[in-house]
Amino acid sequence: MATLHISPADGLLDEPRQIVVEGLAAGQQVTLSSQTRRGGEHLWRSSATFVADARGRVDLEQDAPLTGDYSGVSAMGLLWSQRAGQGRSTAVFNDSVVQPLLTEIRLEGSDQMQTLIQRLAGEGVSRREIRENGLVGTLFVPAGPGPHPAVMVLNGSGGGINEARAALYASRGYSALALGYFKAPGLSDYISNTPLEYFEQGLAWMHRELAPADGFIALSGQSRGGELVLLLGSLFPRSVAAVIGYVPSALVHGGQAAADPAVGRDGPAWLYRGQPLVHVWNNNRHASWAARDAGLRNALSISTALQDAQAVARACIAVEQIRGPVLLLTAGDDAAWPSSRFGQMVCERLQSSRHPWPVAQHDYPLAGHSILLPFIPATYSDDGEPAANARANQQSWQAVREFLQNAVAARRAQTKELQ
Incomplete structure (x- = not known):
């Protein structure tokens, strides 16, 4: 069974994350999507399709998408390639910076979803x-x-x-x-x-x-x-x-x-x-x-x-x-x-x-x-x-x-x- 992992799931905004899918068939194509509500108003979305390696694994730190909203290897491509779903917006942060950004990363066609949490204000700030x-x-x-x-x-x-x-x-x-x-x-x-x-x-x-x-x-x-x-x-x-x-x-x-x-x-x-x-x-x-x-x-x-x-x-x-x-x-x-x-x-x-x-x-x-x-x-x-x-x-x-x-x-x- 395919499983989606994000590490660390919760951290500061500037911390890179590892996004990995395991348990796939070798050569299997899978689509990952992201969705973040920013500024309390707009949903920002992105998606990309990958091909599993011989071990049945997709690792965004190592694998470039076959198609999608970005190209080339980029561990955080699903975040920086997001676009506002409706209209034009530059509100990439929440109105309150102490409120973290919550991004849903989904493995399409499965029940696998993980929440990636980005914080501007760390613990104790x-x-x-x-x-x-x-x-x-x-x-x-x-x-x-x-x-x-x-x-x-x-x-x-x-x-x-x-x-x-x-x-x-x-x-x-x-x-x-x-x-x-x-x-x-x-x-x-x-x-x-x-x-x-x-x-x-x-x-x-x-x-x-x-x-x-x-x-x-x-x-x-x-x-x-x-x-x-x-x-x-x-x-x-x-x-x-x-x-x-x-x-x-x-x-x-x-x-x-x-x-x-x-x-x-x-x-x-x-x-x-x-x-x-x-x-x-x-x-x-x-x-x-x-x-x-x-x-x-x-x-x-x-x-x-x-x-x-x-x-x-x-x-x-x-x-x-x-x-x-x-x-x-x-x-x-x-x-x-x-x-x-x-x-x-x-x-x-x-x-x-x-x-x-x-x-x-x-x-x-x-x-x-x-x-x-x-x-x-x-x-x-x-x-x-x-x-x-x-x-x-x-x-x-x-x-x-x-x-x-x-x-x-x-x-x-x-x-x-x-x-």
Whole structure:
């Protein structure tokens, strides 16, 4: 009798699983299907058909499907190849990140079904909403006694509070503050005219209230948040120990699509000491939104702005002021902006300034702008190949974990030397 096994059946989101069917006839074809309710609304589904080996066994770590929603060997292909059953959705997580994702894996034509459980918040991780000192965010703290190293998590042009990433950071040992700065309760609906002192207050709050181990606070930001963490690291270097930029920009940008209509997309996104930061669209001789307005990729319009070398020079982020290691995760098929090129620009600027801390760019040439977390659907974005997006999701998170471990260890060693 054929039997379906998943190991481990219950674990953190980033844990790979072994999915195996045994007890088949040699050469027998079997179909495995998956179904996950995400965001409390949409059912996401996938399926793939396999051929049993001579032992009557199918192992997704070793066997590629004959047909199905993905190709090639991929232990977690049934998860990343899922698509929303009705309409279009980007809600790959549940509304409450403490609620695990439950995926039913079925062996079609049998009564074999197993539930694969993925948790963002591991056992003992606590969640607390922060509404103090003008800050709006959510704090996740690991189980066990502290102090813990800390991470500030910042979203991109979608705004809101990135609880999913913060919860997983906490599950891996970091106090993580997911800090909202627009499209969050009590805050503006727009990125326009965001004062950078708000994040300075957030860093001060983290140092004061969390007392992180060895004073270690890393910044982790996605897209506009990636631009933002490079800015913050350069402006407040004494408060920041490391910087992680997911598909970041090397330049300061205006409001773009997240702008207040009253300010306009060419108006400022960031204010510092009451003054707008110069951005790449200011007095740019070549910048044009024509491609974007024609329904083409935003990256095409951003690339026109890069043709004005003087405007680029004025808008470059002074990353050489960052006092710590820098990790950049970039994508070659990025429809939002040329993050691969931006990553190279950051690396070149740091190299030319002889930055004394480690700098790394992990580029995924076939991936798109939405580099998220491992083993979630990689099919919903308009850019990147799903398989490449899935690899970027998995490999980038591995790189982030290694980067943080090394950065924390270096900070600890430095602290001991100073004692």
